[in-house]
Every structure is written in C-alpha cells, then in structure tokens.
Amino acid sequence: MANLTMIQAITEALDQEMARDEKVLIFGEDVGKNGGVFRATQGLFDKYGEDRVSDTPLAESGIGGMAFGLAVQGFRPVMEIQFFGFVFEVMDSIVGQMARTSYRMGGKLNLPAVVRSPFGGGVHTPEMHADSLEGLMAQSPGLKVVIPSNPYDAKGLLTSAIRDEDPVVFLEHMKLYRSFRDEVPEEQYTVPLGKANVSKEGSDVTVVAYGYMVREALKAAEELEKDDVSVEVIDLRTVSPIDYETVVKSVEKTGRMVMVQEAQRQAGVGNTVISEVSQRAILSLEAPIGFVTAPDTVYPFGQVENIWLPSAKDITEAIKETVEF
Amino acid sequence: MAKQPVDYEALLSSVEASFPMVQILDKDGKIVNEDIMPDLSDDELVELMRRMVWSRVLHDRSMALARQGRLGFYAPTMGQEASQLASHFAFKKQDWFYPGYRDVPQLIQHGLPVSQAFLWSRGHVEGNNYPDDLHAIPPQIIIGAQFIQAMGNAVGQKMAKKEDEVTFTYTGDGGSSQGDVYEGMNFAGRYKAPVVFFIQNNGYAISTPREKQSAAMTLAQKSAAAGIPGIQVDGMDPLAVYAVTKQARDWAVAGNGPVLIETITSRFGPHSTSGDDPTRYREQDSFDYWEQRDPLIRFRKFLEEKGLWSEKQEEELIEKTKEEIKQAAKEADQAPKMLISDFLKNMYQEPGQNIKEQIEKYEAKESK
Ligand SMILES: Cc1ncc(C[n+]2csc(CCOP(=O)(O)OP(=O)(O)O)c2C)c(N)n1
Ligand SMILES: [Mg+2]
Numbered sequence: 001m002a003n004l005t006m007i008q009a010i011t012e013a014l015d016q017e018m019a020r021d022e023k024v025l026i027f028g029e030d031v032g033k034n035g036g037v038f039r040a041t042q043g044l045f046d047k048y049g050e051d052r053v054s055d056t057p058l059a060e061s062g063i064g065g066m067a068f069g070l071a072v073q074g075f076r077p078v079m080e081i082q083f084f085g086f087v088f089e090v091m092d093s094i095v096g097q098m099a100r101t102s103y104r105m106g107g108k109l110n111l112p113a114v115v116r117s118p119f120g121g122g123v124h125t126p127e128m129h130a131d132s133l134e135g136l137m138a139q140s141p142g143l144k145v146v147i148p149s150n151p152y153d154a155k156g157l158l159t160s161a162i163r164d165e166d167p168v169v170f171l172e173h174m175k176l177y178r179s180f181r182d183e184v185p186e187e188q189y190t191v192p193l194g195k196a197n198v199s200k201e202g203s204d205v206t207v208v209a210y211g212y213m214v215r216e217a218l219k220a221a222e223e224l225e226k227d228d229v230s231v232e233v234i235d236l237r238t239v240s241p242i243d244y245e246t247v248v249k250s251v252e253k254t255g256r257m258v259m260v261q262e263a264q265r266q267a268g269v270g271n272t273v274i275s276e277v278s279q280r281a282i283l284s285l286e287a288p289i290g291f292v293t294a295p296d297t298v299y300p301f302g303q304v305e306n307i308w309l310p311s312a313k314d315i316t317e318a319i320k321e322t323v324e325f
Numbered sequence: 326m327a328k329q330p331v332d333y334e335a336l337l338s339s340v341e342a343s344f345p346m347v348q349i350l351d352k353d354g355k356i357v358n359e360d361i362m363p364d365l366s367d368d369e370l371v372e373l374m375r376r377m378v379w380s381r382v383l384h385d386r387s388m389a390l391a392r393q394g395r396l397g398f399y400a401p402t403m404g405q406e407a408s409q410l411a412s413h414f415a416f417k418k419q420d421w422f423y424p425g426y427r428d429v430p431q432l433i434q435h436g437l438p439v440s441q442a443f444l445w446s447r448g449h450v451e452g453n454n455y456p457d458d459l460h461a462i463p464p465q466i467i468i469g470a471q472f473i474q475a476m477g478n479a480v481g482q483k484m485a486k487k488e489d490e491v492t493f494t495y496t497g498d499g500g501s502s503q504g505d506v507y508e509g510m511n512f513a514g515r516y517k518a519p520v521v522f523f524i525q526n527n528g529y530a531i532s533t534p535r536e537k538q539s540a541a542m543t544l545a546q547k548s549a550a551a552g553i554p555g556i557q558v559d560g561m562d563p564l565a566v567y568a569v570t571k572q573a574r575d576w577a578v579a580g581n582g583p584v585l586i587e588t589i590t591s592r593f594g595p596h597s598t599s600g601d602d603p604t605r606y607r608e609q610d611s612f613d614y615w616e617q618r619d620p621l622i623r624f625r626k627f628l629e630e631k632g633l634w635s636e637k638q639e640e641e642l643i644e645k646t647k648e649e650i651k652q653a654a655k656e657a658d659q660a661p662k663m664l665i666s667d668f669l670k671n672m673y674q675e676p677g678q679n680i681k682e683q684i685e686k687y688e689a690k691e692s693k
Binding site: 029030032033034035037055057058059061062085086088089124125126127128129265266295296297298300301302303304305307308 | 397398426446447448449450466467468469499500502503504530531532533537538539599601605606662663665668669671672679680683687
C-alpha cells in the first residue's frame with residue numbers, strides 16, 4: 001500500500017497497464033516530455049519511448065480520429081483531451097464515431113479506446129476549462145462514462161477502462177487531483193465499471209453523487225451526524241451506464257433521496273437518476289427528491305466560481321428539507 | 326526501372342523555396358532590405374517603439390500582479406512585441422479584431438481599457454463590456470475558433486460593402502494544426518473575404534516544439550492549399566512585420582481576399598502563469614539564441630542611430646506606463662461584485678421558466 005494522490009494513482013494505473021499490455025498507447029497535447037499539464041503521464045515518455053507516449057499536433061479532432069484508427073488496428077489507445085472543455089472539437093470522433101462503431105458493425109468490431117480528460121470547477125482555471133460536460137457524453141448510447149471520486153477508485157476504474165472492450169470516457173475532477181491521499185495497493189487491481197459504491201452507510205436519507213461532489217456530500221453527512229441525521233452516500237462512479245440497483249436498494253431503505261451534481265440543473269445525469277428512481281421506487285419515497293445543482297448559466301470562471309458551485313452547505317440544506325418534509 | 330511520374334523531392338523543396346522569410350532589420354538593427362522599407366514617418370517609428378516598450382512593461386507588471394494573485398489567467402508576451410504590436414500598427418481603428426488569449430496587448434491598443442483587460446483575466450464579465458467603438462471579440466480560449474469566426478466577420482464586412490475595413494486574427498504554431506485554421510483560410514479564399522490571418526510561430530505550443538506540429542517546412546505554406554498568399558516574416562523585426570501586414574491589409578481592402586502571415590518569433594518565458602516550467606522542455610540555448618534577437622534591442626539600435634530614441638526617453642515611458650498599469654489594477658479592484666442572478670439574467674434575451682425561477686431563488690439568497 002502506498003499513500004497516493006489521485007493524480008499519482010492515475011499515473012500508476014497507466015504505467016502498470018502499459019507495462020502489462022504493449023498495445024496500450026498514450027497520446028495527446030503535451031503528454032510526452034512534459035508529462036501532461038497536470039503530470040498525469042509523468043515519467044511515461046522516458047520509460048516507454050515516443051512511439052508509445054506521444055505529443056500530437058494541437059488538434060483534438062485529429063487526436064480522436066487517431067484513437068479510432070489505432071483501435072481498429074488492434075491497439076488500446078488512451079487519448080488525452082487536455083481539458084474537457086475542448087471536447088467540442090472532438091465530439092464527432094467520440095459521440096458520432098466511436099460510440100456507434102459496435103452498433104454499425106453488427107457487434108463484430110469493437111472500439112476499446114479510452115478518452116481521459118480533466119474537468120471540474122473550483123481550481124481557478126481559465127474560461128472553458130472547468131465545465132461539467134459528462135451529461136453530453138452520458139446522453140450518447142455506445143459510450144461508458146466514468147468519474148472517480150478518490151485515488152483508490154481512480155486506479156481501479158482506469159485499469160478497468162483500459163481493459164474494457166468499449167469506448168470509455170474517463171473524467172478526472174481537477175479538484176481531486178491533489179487535494180487528499182488514499183491508501184492505494186501497489187499491485188494492479190480493477191474496480192468494475194457500471195457499479196456504484198456505498199461511500200458511507202446511513203439510514204435516514206440517501207445522497208447520490210459522483211466525482212468531486214461525493215466529497216462535499218460526505219462533508220454534509222458528517223455535519224448532519226451531529227443532528228442525528230444518518231446519511232447514506234452513494235458514489236455512482238460510472239454515470240453511464242448507471243447502477244440503479246444500488247441506488248434503488250438504498251432509497252427503499254431510507255425512503256428519502258437527494259441527488260447532487262456539480263453540473264447545471266437542466267437535462268443532466270441527475271435528472272436521469274431522479275427519473276429512474278421515481279419510476280422504480282416511488283412507493284418507497286416519503287418526500288420529494290431533492291436536487292442540488294449549479295444554476296443554469298455558463299460556468300463563471302475565476303472570481304465567483306466557488307459561490308456558483310454547489311457545496312456541502314447546499315447539500316446539508318437540501319437534506320434537511322427532505323428529512324423535515 | 327520506369328521513371329516515376331513525379332519527382333517528390335523536387336516538389337517538396339520547391340514549396341519551401343516559395344516561402345522565404347522577409348526581413349528588413351537584422352538582429353543588430355542594420356537595414357538589410359532597403360527596397361521594402363515601409364513608408365513610416367519619424368513620429369510613427371517612435372510611436373511603434375513606444376508601443377513595444379509599453380507592451381514589455383505590461384508584460385512585466387502582469388507577471389508581478391499574477392504572482393500577487395491579483396490577475397487570473399495571463400499568457401506572457403515578452404519576446405513577441407514586434408509580432409504583436411508592429412502587425413497591429415498596420416490596422417485601422419475600424420478594423421475588426423479576433424484575438425487569441427495571448428493577444429491582449431493588441432486588444433488594448435485597439436481600444437480596450439487596461440482595467441478591463443485585467444477584469445477579463447480575473448473572470449469578471451465587466452471586462453467584456455466593450456466600448457462601442459472597439460471592434461473586437463474577447464480573446465478566444467478555444468484554439469483555432471477565432472480563424473473561422475474572423476472569416477465570417479470578414480464575409481459580413483464584404484456583404485455590407487464596408488469600405489476600408491478588414492478583419493484580423495492571430496493563432497500560434499500549435500493553433501496552426503487545428504482544422505478550424507484551415508477552414509477559416511479556405512472559406513475566406515472562396516468568398517474573397519477581407520481578412521488577415523496571423524500564425525505567431527513562437528516555437529512552442531506549451532511544451533510541444535514546432536517540429537512536432539507538422540511536417541510542413543513552413544507554416545506560411547498552409548495558405549497554398551487555400552489558394553491565398555502566405556508570407557513568412559521575421560517576427561522579431563518590427564519593420565518587416567509592419568511592411569508585410571500593411572501590404573496584406575491593402576490587398577484585402579482592394580477586394581483580393583485574405584492573406585496568411587507567419588511571424589517567426591519566440592516567447593521568452595513560460596507558456597502561462599498557471600505553473601508552466603519551460604526548463605522541462607526547452608534548453609537554455611534556445612532562450613539565449615532568441616534573446617539576442619529581442620525586437621526591442623534591434624529597434625532601439627535602429628532608432629538611436631537615427632537620433633530618434635534615447636535611454637532617458639525609454640525610462641520615462643517605462644515609469645509612466647507602470648503608473649498607468651497600477652491605476653488600472655486599482656480600477657479593476659473597484660469593479661462591483663458579480664451576482665449569480667445577473668448571470669442568469671444575461672443568459673437569454675427571452676428567458677424560460679427555469680431561468681426565471683432561478684433568478685428568484687438567487688436574488689433571495691443574495692439579498693440575505
Ligand atoms: C482547442 C484547445 N485545445 C487545447 C487548448 C489548451 N492550450 C492552451 S494554449 C495551448 C498551446 C498553444 O500553442 P500555440 O498555438 O503555439 O500558441 P502559443 O501559446 O504559443 O501562443 C494549448 C494546447 C486550448 N486552449 N484549446
Ligand atoms: Mg506557440
């Protein structure tokens with residue numbers, strides 16, 4: 001066991017999977033000598049050489065097409081989009097092409113590509129760097145969309161993502177990169193895709209979150225312990241496909257639910273979860289489902305991002321409202 | 326063996342030969358190409374120098390402010406003064422400008438108050454509340470997007486029969502790899518739109534060196550595929566940059582369509598103030614080489630030789646600029662606090678129910 005930050009856990013997952021499988025290739029902007037702008041690929045260029053870890057020209061669309069073609073040739077491309085706000089430049093490759101390949105080829109050709117990218121607010125990035133765009137990905141059949149909330153999960157989920165036979169979008173919240181450490185086993189292990197995790201058990205209310213919001217939800221849960229409110233926190237880990245079974249089981253136990261996402265309120269992952277829970281467990285609910293989100297505006301980079309972003313305080317309020325209903 | 330249909334080697338070298346680098350002042354400030362000396366008065370030459378010195382001070386002060394946490398995002402400009410200010414010098418107030426994130430000096434010269442540039446950097450929307458006579462769009466973060474938008478702007482200028490008005494835009498050596506950059510040039514060529522495109526080739530895209538961007542020997546030659554003129558210019562030579570830009574603007578105004586200009590330049594420091602360490606990917610030799618080609622050194626020598634510039638003059642200008650920037654930073658500090666309810670109000674001209682409800686919710690919170 002080593003005490004690693006999430007970024008270190010990610011580097012370790014990449015390193016070990018590259019060592020295990022020579023078909024794994026890493027490429028993107030500044031991932032080589034520089035080790036990526038967040039150092040996620042630190043040391044891999046020196047260890048595996050430029051053929052396997054390469055700086056591409058500055059063109060996301062090209063990076064996406066390269067991943068597609070390499071996957072067809074039997075490689076396991078792990079492409080990096082420097083910040084997920086730039087995904088619009090490569091939407092066609094990911095959503096229009098990779099996501100549809102298995103379907104188009106009648107299941108005979110699969111596309112085991114991984115799209116890694118940092119995202120998320122609260123770390124003072126410039127405009128267009130921080131948006132939570134996972135909803136756009138989750139809305140696309142054919143993709144798997146994974147968002148770890150801690151170093152242990154990050155390593156295991158990324159290892160699974162690289163080994164997975166389908167295209168996986170792997171989103172890394174920047175605020176989690178270095179903010180805390182976890183015990184992470186040195187040997188390789190996997191955390192299955194499509195399985196949620198009960199991060200904290202509780203009996204009064206279920207809070208469903210993913211990514212950095214899991215941290216805020218856990219803070220809120222701790223705060224509410226003092227008021228004798230027992231909060232169960234579920235970390236989705238994968239936002240497509242979603243593990244409704246774990247969520248519904250918890251809601252059946254607690255009878256109350258609050259959904260939390262960092263993204264804006266309109267048409268996102270949270271809305272899908274709420275909709276499914278309403279259909280599957282409405283008779284177990286003793287109060288309307290709470291929903292904590294950012295407002296429906298453009299992400300306000302810089303000065304006021306922390307006011308705009310949902311926080312433990314917002315979650316605490318929403319839980320109280322639900323519990324006191 | 327039968328003769329090959331085409332001699333590829335000859336083909337490749339003929340392309341390279343078509344894009345020689347234009348230079349007027351060498352690194353020691355000596356004129357090497359008198360024939361194409363631009364027609365600038367002494368006052369104009371001095372004004373150009375003043376702008377370049379001003380930009381260097383803006384850079385220094387911005388770096389200091391960033392260190393103090395008083396700026397948000399900042400992309401250093403030291404080394405690129407000729408590429409940026411001498412090119413801008415050839416445009417007119419009525420021309421439309423589509424800057425990239427590093428093109429803040431030109432934006433200020435085009436009419437943006439310094440305090441607003443600082444507010445933009447900090448993420449304050451007041452920074453984008455442009456004066457009516459400032460023909461510009463805020464700096465583009467999405468690399469390449471400015472090329473296609475500038476093209477559309479220029480098509481619009483042409484359709485509206487605007488006389489003596491063009492659009493100009495910049496990207497970098499990295500940006501030149503974006504599909505958008507080619508699309509912008511290609512459309513502009515097809516519509517004969519009056520736009521001047523710049524690729525400021527400063528050798529690096531963050532850590533990625535120019536040679537990793539493209540097998541093309543010059544970036545100027547990317548114009549050829551769009552059927553438009555492409556020029557490579559010594560981007561550390563203000564007179565050459567000005568001369569080629571002036572020609573390009575004249576050409577565009579005359580209805581001939583777009584031009585691409587590649588300026589060969591260098592950034593002397595980090596990519597941005599967000600933790601980039603250039604020593605990870607760049608040798609000291611490269612800094613030394615380019616610092617000898619500093620555009621300020623060569624233009625200063627040239628002007629001193631002509632008796633148009635003195636150390637004292639430069640020092641006075643530096644002090645005055647520092648004071649101006651200090652005031653601008655103070656002014657930026659006074660900007661009103663931003664409210665989420667205002668963001669919501671700005672989202673649409675005709676908002677829907679979700680926005681209206683959220684305005685109420687946030688106004689209630691904000692009035693507490
Ligand atoms: C579409 C897009 N991809 C990636 C980035 C991240 N990024 C910011 S600057 C930069 C390098 C740009 O290099 P270049 O075009 O040479 O311009 P320079 O910074 O050297 O002026 C990168 C990759 C971005 N802002 N937009
Ligand atoms: Mg560059």
